[in-house]
Amino acid sequence: MTRTADVAIVGGGVNGCSIAYRLAKAGKKVVLCEKGDFASGATGSCDQMVILQSKNPGIHLKLALDSAELFQTLAQELDYDIEYFKHGGMITIENEMEMNVMTDFVAKQKKIGLEVDIISREDAAKRQRGLGEHLLGCTYSPQDGHVNPFKLNMGFAQAAKKAGAELLIDAEVTDFKMAGGKVVGIKTAKGDVDAETVIISAGAWSPLLGQKLGLKLPIKPRRGQIIVSQPCAPYIVGDILSAQYIVAKYHPETLLNAKDRGIQLGVGLAISQTARGGILIGATREFVDYDVSNTREGIREILKNAARLMPGLKNLNIIRIMGGVRPYTPDGLPLVGYVKGMDGLFMAAGHEGDGIALSAITGKIVAGLICEGKAYTDVSALDPNRFELFAK
Amino acid sequence: MSACGAEDQVFVCRCEEITREEIAEAIADGATTVRGVKVRTEAGMGLCQGRGCRKIIQQMLSQAGVRPAAEVLPSTTRTPVRTAKIAEFINEEDD
Structure with missing residues (x-):
């Protein structure tokens, strides 16, 4: 059976489904094809953060x-309880080097419009018990939050179906x-889909699809292991990161000669508690x-690092370890836009650790670019053609 | 699906309190694997990590005929096999 559509989307993760929803709502005929089931890739093996503080100014x-603005009303909009909670977030600071990096980071973030400040260890302890005695302080933003990734993915999927996708x-x-150098559709295990536009939103698996087209996408799978505790009474108030994570992400050069095995593995604390009580570490x-x-x-x-920053965690029981790959890109930004030199092909992948947080806006950007020829804001920084995409 | 009876309200996943009816709804929604049921209901994500419910869910999937019984595989099992205290992992290298 051959289906015809305005847009065929490859990938049923949180971003593919967000895009499907926005396009269907805008009146496009959408067919989404997912290799396995929803939330099978990074969406199903991530922490749950919609955290703003970790983002580069x-x-x-x-x-x-x-x-995040869209997340405030997303549950009502999708008519689906996505378990979004905005309890604020903190980034722990352990030494002078981190304090310098974070002071600069926070000042730049404030200029972009984020409410964020550096607070003393004493003030941090009023918000969150169990923090390490050695901390110099923390950053704090009331705007950070988290969401249930499964529910977010299913919420977008159900809403997309209701809108006709x-x-x-x-x-x-x-x-x-x-046909004539243009991409005009996809062949799938459930039949062909002919479409005017094909969107690759297959996260870390996108480069494997790109290979079929002779493209060399600059996306690489990067593994994240995450530990899940047994459900327990409310303990972690908001979402907590360590400045190590920020330093590792934006100043990787400082880690080049690191001898600590944890640093070599890219370990940075990310901790939050789910609606059902499990703590994700x-x-x-x-x-x-x-x-x-x-x-x-x-x-x-991971656990050594977490127990140093929050010693009280040592006595918790763990029930599960997750492992999954995220789609890394060299400049930390996703590829969103049409591919020049291959008409009909559109990229929306490469969000690495920000896929959940950026999912709501990614759908809006893609729908804008496809339906109106432009997004609500300048997104030229996400243009996939900033990289050399064609294999030589 | 059968009319809502007492049997439908039985907890299949006792840890997360997911009923037989909710599992059936997930299968009706398109789930073809134990993992697909987990994504839609959170069955199997609690304290016992699906040790109790995964067989029942496999059985329900094969009874629904979504795929041949032999192809209804369990979801991924991972470390730890039993709950374990964080301190035990941290101190492991000192053994």
Whole structure:
């Protein structure tokens, strides 16, 4: 059976489904094809943060702020309880180097419009018990929050269906249909889809699809291991990161000669508590191709790091370790836009650790670019053509 | 689906309190795997990590005929096999 659509979307994660929803709502005929089931990739193996403080001051933070604005009313809009909670967030600061980096980071973020301040350890302790005695302080923003990624993904999917989109699971894309150098559709395990525009939003798996088109997408899978505690009474108030994470993400050069195994594995604290009570403790950032297994070393380094920053965690029981790959890009920004030199192909992938936080705004940007020829704001920084996409 | 009876209100996943009816709804919504049911209902995500419910969910999936019984696989199992205290992992290297 061959289906016809205005837009075919490859990938049923949180971003693919967000895009499907916005496009269907804008009146486009949409068919989404997912290799496995919803939330099978990074969406299903992540922490749950919609955290703004971790975003680089600039377009990255601006988009996250706009996305967070959409999250405020998203549950009503989708008519689906996505368990979004805005309890604020903190970034722990352990030494002078981190204090310097964070002081600069916070000052720049304020200029973009984020409400954020550096607070003393004493004030931080009033917001969150159990913080390490050695901390110099924390940043605090009331705007950080978190969401249930499964529910967010299913909420977008259900709303997309209601708006008329067709969403196929177990529908792996085996090839692209071409005509005169243009992409005109996809071949899938559930039949062909002919479409004016094909969107690749397959996260870390996007480069494998790109290969079928002779593209060399600059996206690499990067593994994150995350630990889940048994459900417990409310303990973690907001969302907590460590400045290590910010330093590792935006100043990787400072870590080049690190001897600590945890730092080499990219460990930075990310901790939050789910609506059902489980505490999520992350995470590593490792390049190990598509290996999503867990390692004893990774688990131990995450927990050592977490227990140093929050000693009280030591007595918790853990019930699960997650492992999944996120779509890394060299400049930390996703690829969103049409591919020059290959008409009919549109990219929306490469969000790395920001896929959940940016999902709401990604749908809006893509719908704007496809339906009106421009997004609500200047998104040229996300243009996929900033990279050399064609394999030589 | 059968009319809502007492049997439908039985907890299949006792940890997360997910009923037989909710599992059936997830299958009706398109879930074809144990993981697909988990994503739609959160069954199997609690304290016992699906040890109690995964067999029942597998059985419900194969009875619904979504795919041949032999192809209804369990969801991924991961460390730890039993709940374990964080301190035990941290101190492991000192053994």
